[in-house]
Amino acid sequence: MDKEKNKKSTTKSTKTNSNKNKPKATKTTSKVETKKEVKNKNEVKEEKVITKKEETKDKIKEIEEKTKKKNKITKTKNNKEDFFTRIANDERRKIVYGFLGGLLLGLLIMFIFMPDRIATLKDGTQPIATISGKNITADELYEDMKSQYPINVLLDKIDNIILTKKYKEDDTMKDKVNSNAEYYLNMYKQYYKDITDENELLEKMGFASYDKYLEYLKLDYRKTKYTEEYIKDNLTDDEIQKYYDENVFGDINCQHVLVKVKSDDSSSEGLSDDEAKKLAEEIIKKINDGTSWEDIQKEYKDKVTYEDLGYQSWDASLETNFLTAIKDMDENSFSKEPVKTSYGYHVIYKLDQKKAPKLNKVKDTIIEKLISNKKSEDQNISYKALINLRKENKLEFSDTVMKEKYETYCKQYK
Numbered sequence: 001m002d003k004e005k006n007k008k009s010t011t012k013s014t015k016t017n018s019n020k021n022k023p024k025a026t027k028t029t030s031k032v033e034t035k036k037e038v039k040n041k042n043e044v045k046e047e048k049v050i051t052k053k054e055e056t057k058d059k060i061k062e063i064e065e066k067t068k069k070k071n072k073i074t075k076t077k078n079n080k081e082d083f084f085t086r087i088a089n090d091e092r093r094k095i096v097y098g099f100l101g102g103l104l105l106g107l108l109i110m111f112i113f114m115p116d117r118i119a120t121l122k123d124g125t126q127p128i129a130t131i132s133g134k135n136i137t138a139d140e141l142y143e144d145m146k147s148q149y150p151i152n153v154l155l156d157k158i159d160n161i162i163l164t165k166k167y168k169e170d171d172t173m174k175d176k177v178n179s180n181a182e183y184y185l186n187m188y189k190q191y192y193k194d195i196t197d198e199n200e201l202l203e204k205m206g207f208a209s210y211d212k213y214l215e216y217l218k219l220d221y222r223k224t225k226y227t228e229e230y231i232k233d234n235l236t237d238d239e240i241q242k243y244y245d246e247n248v249f250g251d252i253n254c255q256h257v258l259v260k261v262k263s264d265d266s267s268s269e270g271l272s273d274d275e276a277k278k279l280a281e282e283i284i285k286k287i288n289d290g291t292s293w294e295d296i297q298k299e300y301k302d303k304v305t306y307e308d309l310g311y312q313s314w315d316a317s318l319e320t321n322f323l324t325a326i327k328d329m330d331e332n333s334f335s336k337e338p339v340k341t342s343y344g345y346h347v348i349y350k351l352d353q354k355k356a357p358k359l360n361k362v363k364d365t366i367i368e369k370l371i372s373n374k375k376s377e378d379q380n381i382s383y384k385a386l387i388n389l390r391k392e393n394k395l396e397f398s399d400t401v402m403k404e405k406y407e408t409y410c411k412q413y414k
Contacts (some may be wrong), residue, residue, distance in 0.1 A: 004341045113391035151405040156219065159386055162393050163222035172365045223382060230385035231371045241359070243366050250354035251311040252326050256295065257283065259303040261344040270344065279303060280338035287334050293349055311354070315365055327351055 034377045127135035152349040195201050207213040259280045260270035329350040338345035397403035
């Protein structure tokens with residue numbers, strides 16, 4: 001933390017009546033007064049961090065909602081892009097939530113361990129500050145700090161040492177980290193439109209400098225990489241076979257018409273949900289009564305959007321409801337009821353289907369899907385993976401208090 005931040009923190013922590021008459025420290029000792037005051041200031045600092053974390057969480061969610069609305073896809077009759085394709089927003093959202101989870105844990109580090117200088121001590125008994133004849137030693141400060149702040153502060157330092165050695169920085173990491181850094185900064189710029197100075201923006205995000213920001217993202221990248229390797233190493237052949245049997249199928253040739261639902265009440269494009277569903281049901285009834293698919297397209301050309309999707313694979317970027325529907329349909333058949341997606345109601349025509357690929361041809365893709373699924377299903381999987389990492393590297397504690405804190409921490413994720 002730079003000197004200005006420390007100064008602000010000290011000012012805020014001395015605004016109560018009980019602190020008004022306390023003696024001021026000299027410039028060289030102004031950061032620490034008495035042992036009791038150090039503890040009070042640490043408590044104030046922790047409250048500020050918690051507030052900062054909550055503000056960051058709320059702002060990220062708000063920005064994500066704005067981004068989602070802004071990037072929502074619209075489509076004309078002749079546009080060949082899929083109406084229901086999951087675009088990059090979904091991947092961005094995963095990245096952001098992944099980043100947010102790490103950020104909330106890492107903010108404590110950002111606010112606590114960023115001094116302008118650190119005293120060099122032979123042992124913990126030397127004073128690091130003096131006020132009114134009272135010495136504050138490193139041992140005293142350490143005892144207060146380890147009781148005030150979570151074990152995560154220490155664990156991030158430990159993980160950074162292990163993971164930096166395990167995963168050397170390469171071009172792939174640099175590209176990913178720089179891409180994420182630019183993305184998150186742009187997100188905050190959308191929210192803090194009145195802030196033009198990058199350093200001030202980084203401060204709002206909880207970082208003392210751009211280099212500290214990149215260091216955090218590198219640690220987050222390495223944590224994610226290890227977590228995914230941990231999941232992969234623990235996958236069984238039975239899990240992979242089960243996923244193959246339940247999800248993999250041959251490419252399906254299909255077409256559809258979409259009855260679009262209004263995105264909101266103010267939208268002029270599309271119908272209400274009830275109206276759209278009724279129109280889709282009307283189309284299905286006409287097909288069942290003998291109206292040809294070509295005649296349906298002509299009759300409803302002003303009310304629906306027709307699209308020839310061609311062959312779609314089992315891992316195509318289609319919404320789950322649509323993908324499940326075409327998989328379960330017979331060849332040369334129409335959907336028996338409207339298929340609902342985020343865009344509206346679909347009437348699907350399945351023409352034909354190819355043979356399913358062999359397991360060995362799609363195994364790598366299945367593993368990627370299973371890793372993604374497990375990360376979504378178990379929000380604690382990263383913590384479990386990192387606990388395993390520390391165990392593999394034979395982490396030991398000399399401090400019994402920190403050892404007990406870590407044991408309690410680990411029990412949360414068993």
